[in-house]
Amino acid sequence: MSPAAAVLEKAEAADLAAAREMDRYAIVKSHLYTSGEIDHTQPQPRDDAKGRLRLMGHDPRLPKMPEKPTLIDFFKLRFGPCVHMLQSARLAQKNGCSEKIVLACLLHDVGNNGFIRADHGYWGAQLVEPYVDEEVTFAIRYHQALRFFPDEKYGYVYPESYARMFGRDFDPGKHIHRAHEYAKKHKYYEAARLLTVNDLYAFDPNVHVELEEFTDVIGRNFRQPEEGLGFDDSPTAHMWRTINWPTRYL
Numbered sequence: 001m002s003p004a005a006a007v008l009e010k011a012e013a014a015d016l017a018a019a020r021e022m023d024r025y026a027i028v029k030s031h032l033y034t035s036g037e038i039d040h041t042q043p044q045p046r047d048d049a050k051g052r053l054r055l056m057g058h059d060p061r062l063p064k065m066p067e068k069p070t071l072i073d074f075f076k077l078r079f080g081p082c083v084h085m086l087q088s089a090r091l092a093q094k095n096g097c098s099e100k101i102v103l104a105c106l107l108h109d110v111g112n113n114g115f116i117r118a119d120h121g122y123w124g125a126q127l128v129e130p131y132v133d134e135e136v137t138f139a140i141r142y143h144q145a146l147r148f149f150p151d152e153k154y155g156y157v158y159p160e161s162y163a164r165m166f167g168r169d170f171d172p173g174k175h176i177h178r179a180h181e182y183a184k185k186h187k188y189y190e191a192a193r194l195l196t197v198n199d200l201y202a203f204d205p206n207v208h209v210e211l212e213e214f215t216d217v218i219g220r221n222f223r224q225p226e227e228g229l230g231f232d233d234s235p236t237a238h239m240w241r242t243i244n245w246p247t248r249y250l
């Protein structure tokens, strides 16, 4: 058998194994994933899961994570391509920001890139909170609010793309106004503001950034747990496990 044919045969065998795994399991999505498409307050037709196990671990449709996953594994095997976060981190570096701000930029949209889109700043901050400096967490949490408010001192203007995406008269709501007021008086305001300044509001198709450029920044500023993210009993370990195994039945 030629090497190419051997590779093909191996790929087909892997596909077949994945298909068999799929047949073994009834894979159910969390309500949150389908809320809106489905009105869960109404009775739903029952899935026919007869003879199949409920999935309680790895989803065979996804690349398998290592036993002790690192932040970089999550970037590569679970998050989206993350071009926007990588470009923002590169911009922060170019602008001479501290490593903490570079890391905050690199992680600032993990909420919508890998977990939950709505309230992404809050989810993202919570995810990384046990592993980074509080200044990084603050910046990620409050960029959610600060991006809606201009700050001349830092040269931050309301993004034109937001006006296009959300409408010219969009108001983010009272809780976001309150968060902005709170952040303005906080000792880490500058960190959160610098994040919004380096947060790229227009994706540049010509700038290619590799995650590896930030291996050292991550190594110095992200406390990677020895047991692997999700298995370290931190207050947010369960959130990382859910990203690892998003379709576990319970």
Ligand SMILES: [Fe+2]
Pocket: 108, 109, 120, 121, 143
């Ligand atoms: Fe964001």
Ligand SMILES: [Fe+2]
Pocket: 084, 108, 109, 199, 200
């Ligand atoms: Fe962003």
